[in-house]
Amino acid sequence: YGCLFTSVTWTLLLFLYFTLSQESQPFKYVPVPGGQSFSYQRRFQPRFTRGPGPPPPPEDPPREQPHRAPAQGRKAADLSPEMGMIFNEQDQEIRDMGYHKHAFNVLISNRLGYHRDLPDTRNEKCKEKVYPLALPSASVVICFFNEAFSALLRTVHSVLDRTPAYLLHEIILVDDNSELADLKEELDTYMRQNLPAKVKLVRNEKREGLIRGRVIGASHATGEVLVFLDSHCEVNEMWLQPLLTPIKEDRRTVVCPVIDIISADTLVYSPSPIVRGGFNWGLHFKWDPVPLSELRSPEGSIAPIRSPTMAGGLFAMERKYFNDLGQYDSGMDIWGGENLEISFRIWMCGGQLLIIPCSRVGHIFRKRRPYGSPGGQDTMAHNSLRLAHVWMDEYKEQYFALRPELRTRSYGDISERLAVRKRLQCRSFKWYLDTIYPEMQVSAPHNKAQQPVFVNKALRRPKVLQRGRLRNLHVDKCLVAQGRPSQKGGVVVVKSCDLNDPEQEWVYDEEHELILAGLLCLDMSEIRSSDPPRLMKCHGSGGSQQWTLGKSNRLYQVSVGQCLAVVDPLSHKGYVAMAICDGSQSQQWQLQE
Numbered sequence: 001y002g003c004l005f006t007s008v009t010w011t012l013l014l015f016l017y018f019t020l021s022q023e024s025q026p027f028k029y030v031p032v033p034g035g036q037s038f039s040y041q042r043r044f045q046p047r048f049t050r051g052p053g054p055p056p057p058p059e060d061p062p063r064e065q066p067h068r069a070p071a072q073g074r075k076a077a078d079l080s081p082e083m084g085m086i087f088n089e090q091d092q093e094i095r096d097m098g099y100h101k102h103a104f105n106v107l108i109s110n111r112l113g114y115h116r117d118l119p120d121t122r123n124e125k126c127k128e129k130v131y132p133l134a135l136p137s138a139s140v141v142i143c144f145f146n147e148a149f150s151a152l153l154r155t156v157h158s159v160l161d162r163t164p165a166y167l168l169h170e171i172i173l174v175d176d177n178s179e180l181a182d183l184k185e186e187l188d189t190y191m192r193q194n195l196p197a198k199v200k201l202v203r204n205e206k207r208e209g210l211i212r213g214r215v216i217g218a219s220h221a222t223g224e225v226l227v228f229l230d231s232h233c234e235v236n237e238m239w240l241q242p243l244l245t246p247i248k249e250d251r252r253t254v255v256c257p258v259i260d261i262i263s264a265d266t267l268v269y270s271p272s273p274i275v276r277g278g279f280n281w282g283l284h285f286k287w288d289p290v291p292l293s294e295l296r297s298p299e300g301s302i303a304p305i306r307s308p309t310m311a312g313g314l315f316a317m318e319r320k321y322f323n324d325l326g327q328y329d330s331g332m333d334i335w336g337g338e339n340l341e342i343s344f345r346i347w348m349c350g351g352q353l354l355i356i357p358c359s360r361v362g363h364i365f366r367k368r369r370p371y372g373s374p375g376g377q378d379t380m381a382h383n384s385l386r387l388a389h390v391w392m393d394e395y396k397e398q399y400f401a402l403r404p405e406l407r408t409r410s411y412g413d414i415s416e417r418l419a420v421r422k423r424l425q426c427r428s429f430k431w432y433l434d435t436i437y438p439e440m441q442v443s444a445p446h447n448k449a450q451q452p453v454f455v456n457k458a459l460r461r462p463k464v465l466q467r468g469r470l471r472n473l474h475v476d477k478c479l480v481a482q483g484r485p486s487q488k489g490g491v492v493v494v495k496s497c498d499l500n501d502p503e504q505e506w507v508y509d510e511e512h513e514l515i516l517a518g519l520l521c522l523d524m525s526e527i528r529s530s531d532p533p534r535l536m537k538c539h540g541s542g543g544s545q546q547w548t549l550g551k552s553n554r555l556y557q558v559s560v561g562q563c564l565a566v567v568d569p570l571s572h573k574g575y576v577a578m579a580i581c582d583g584s585q586s587q588q589w590q591l592q593e
């Protein structure tokens with residue numbers, strides 16, 4: 001995997017004109033930064049003097065979102081880094097509320113519309129593969145709770161757009177009693193006016209959580225195969241046939257696509273490495289490298305891979321087999337644990353779980369989980385406890401060793417699940433570990449839905465594009481650390497430029513990071529975009545540390561959608577802040593030797 005260089009174009013959007021400057025958009029495979037706690041602040045909007053200089057930014061986009069954006073024909077990888085540009089307070093509101101309610105950039109999601117082209121991330125060899133025409137039909141089940149409308153609709157339309165109609169029996173949307181007022185009506189209207197009858201909607205009278213939600217969805221389905229998707233996915237070219245084929249060959253096969261990464265900050269779609277599912281003794285899912293023994297088949301890198309576990313959200317399974325195998329544990333609440341439970345059950349009770357490299361589906365890896373459980377319970381612990389007691393035999397002690405406080409915690413009635421295990425004459429957990437997951441060893445618990453990561457990521461050093469002083473042209477001063485450049489969390493200010501001071505030297509690299517004095521990265525909190533930028537440890541995953549230094553000398557922050565400005569050019573304090581890009585003098589920067 002190298003970098004993908006985008007070409008210089010003028011792109012016409014129905015409602016936005018963007019100039020794309022010549023820029024490389026490197027693909028990234030990095031973990032989501034750890035979940036931060038969130039506090040919402042009303043944005044402080046600094047005022048700026050407006051000088052002559054370059055023309056103002058493009059006109060405000062019309063506020064009405066067209067149902068069908070003209071994004072077709074463009075590759076998602078070609079998305080302008082300025083897709084999230086804030087033009088006015090309304091944009092600001094959509095962006096900030098979007099991060100608050102959904103933990104990703106809803107402004108960009110809305111601007112993309114409900115259809116877009118995606119880069120075809122499959123291995124070239126996949127394109128030569130032929131699949132049988134006669135395949136079982138699919139019922140796609142999508143549960144959602146408070147989903148961003150544009151993300152939900154892009155999920156639905158990507159399925160309609162990229163699935164042969166004869167294979168798509170239906171799409172079943174399960175609204176898990178969402179609380180967002182507009183969502184209900186908006187969806188009703190949209191479904192009536194724009195969606196075919198094969199898209200159905202089931203509404204839960206009360207919040208059930210994604211586990212019972214899927215069981216409810218499945219109970220309404222009539223297709224031969226169930227395909228589960230999260231409500232913020234986009235399926236890629238030829239995604240379904242490679243999933244249905246192994247199920248047709250063996251009904252006890254459960255299959256997962258490769259889960260590509262849709263960036264929460266930029267909505268850029270990029271390929272995931274081929275990894276497989278594992279877990280640790282804290283009962284958290286994790287990605288593992290594929291052992292060489294799995295790669296020995298004649299098909300090589302595109303052959304299905306046996307996976308000890310699944311991530312949970314995206315998989316296909318024969319509908320009757322789903323029912324025979326005991327659906328899900330309906331005693332599990334809201335979120336968590338069901339993915340390991342069904343994975344253990346599949347392997348231990350005579351099935352197999354495969355990852356299919358030629359099937360690709362993108363998923364928005366959000367900054368954090370944007371919802372809780374109704375009573376604030378730790379449903380992950382409750383659900384994990386149930387699965388440990390039903391499936392893990394003596395190995396549940398490994399879990400209790402890490403979570404001693406759960407040893408005596410009640411977990412409800414599991415007799416129905418024990419009966420499932422008995423009825424299916426399932427094997428022991430020891431057999432599963434020995435045979436399916438021999439790599440398993442004791443390791444530290446891992447915490448959240450992680451993006452797949454390339455193993456050699458740490459070895460990669462981003463190439464330097466430019467280095468020098470970062471001079472504000474209006475005040476003719478340079479951007480420096482207010483204190484020491486090595487101080488994490490320190491703010492930056494403008495001071496007199498000193499060509500001999502190494503602490504004033506910035507490096508701009510191909511990851512679009514700005515690194516001061518070879519130490520820390522210029523970082524902008526996505527959540528509190530009213531805070532000034534700070535110097536933080538470089539995390540290499542774009543977003544809060546992704547800047548574009550492009551045309552018209554502006555310094556644009558990708559996840560905030562604004563430009564760096566000197567707050568009060570007449571003041572000697574030299575404070576800087578993010579502000580709506582208006583081309584004014586105080587926003588003009590040059591990185592020069």
Ligand code: LR7
Nearest residue numbers: 143144145176209210230231311312313334335336449450
């Ligand atoms: O109460 C709820 N009701 C719901 O309907 C809570 C959630 N949901 C919906 C929600 O809107 C979404 O569509 O259920 C779906 C999954 O919830 P997410 O997106 O909050 O979950 P996640 O992506 O953070 O977590 C992963 O692990 C979960 C464990 O319970 C589920 O199995 C998710 O489906 C799963 N997602 C994936 O596997 C995508 C790839 C992530 C990785 C790695």
Ligand code: MN
Nearest residue numbers: 230232313363
């Ligand atoms: Mn998800």
